Amino acid sequence: MTDTDAEINARHAERMKRMQAARKKMMAKKTNKKGLIIIHTGNGKGKSSSGFGMILRCIGHGFPCAVVQFIKGSMHSAERELLKDRFSDICQVHVMGEGFTWDTQDRERDIAAATKAWEKAKDLIRNPDIKMVLLDEINIALRYDYLDAEEVADFLLNEKPEMTHVVLTGRNAPDVLIDIADLVSEMKEIKHPFRKQGIAAQPGVEY
Incomplete structure (x- = not known):
């Protein structure tokens, strides 16, 4: 005998109702808050877009x-322009990169730009x-050894404000x-x- 729509809907x-009760019970225990270290990585599209979101x-x-911005500074970015044009009172935007490594073709220059960007980032994070x-x-700069990943990790663990x-x-x-991140997403x-x-x-x- 086939169940009626009313019986299916009731089940x-x-x-x-059971799921809601279980979730409320779980969420009641999740009360801690902290500033998170969040990574968007992977070979898929959407990493920067997610960050800007x-x-x-x-x-x-x-x-x-x-x-x-560590790398794409020379490229047009609608998100960046929106932030600078309409939200500069609440969001600082620092364009520190000069483009992809195959555009600059100058490793010393790329290292200098990445180092300057990291110093600015540390000042902002400390605030x-x-x-x-x-x-x-930043992961691109780390991949090409323009910055030291251990140094970045140490700073985030020991100098980033709690929230x-x-x-x-x-x-x-x-x-x-x-390893040190709280949230890692792979596109x-x-x-x-x-x-x-x-x-x-x-x-x-x-x-």
């Missing part, structure tokens, strides 16, 4: 925040009034940072229009 409602969320809450600092594409969130983006996040590429169809980067999607 569904009962399951949801978290910055906009902070702005929506009225929290002071900051962005330091307890800033709720979140996005270190956009400050720091978001690090870029492919190939080093293990030492993954995995399944399909990309550039690779499959030769479609160029487009405004509103890639930048």
Whole structure:
């Protein structure tokens, strides 16, 4: 005999009621708060976009925040321009990179730019009034040894204010940072229009 819609709906409602009760019980124990070390890595698209989304969320809450761009400084970024044009009173944006390594073709210059960006990042992170600092594409600088990953990890563990969130983006996040992070997300590429169809980067999607 086939169950009626009313019987199916009643069972569904009962399951949801049990799930709700279990979740309330679980959430009642989750009361601790702290500033998080957050990593967005992987070979898929969306790492920087996710970081900028978290910055906009902070702005929506009225929290002071900051962005330091380590690599893509020479490239147009609609998110960056939006922050600078409309939210400069609450979000600092520091463009420190000069482009990808294959554009600059000057390792010493890239190291100098990354070092300067890291010094600015440390100043921002040390400021307890800033709720979140996005270190956009810092993982790329670490991958090419423009910065010392151990030094970055040590700073985040020992000098970051207790309630400050720091978001690090870029492919190939080093293990030492993954080990100390509170939240790590990996963007995995399944399909990309550039690779499959030769479609160029487009405004509103890639930048």
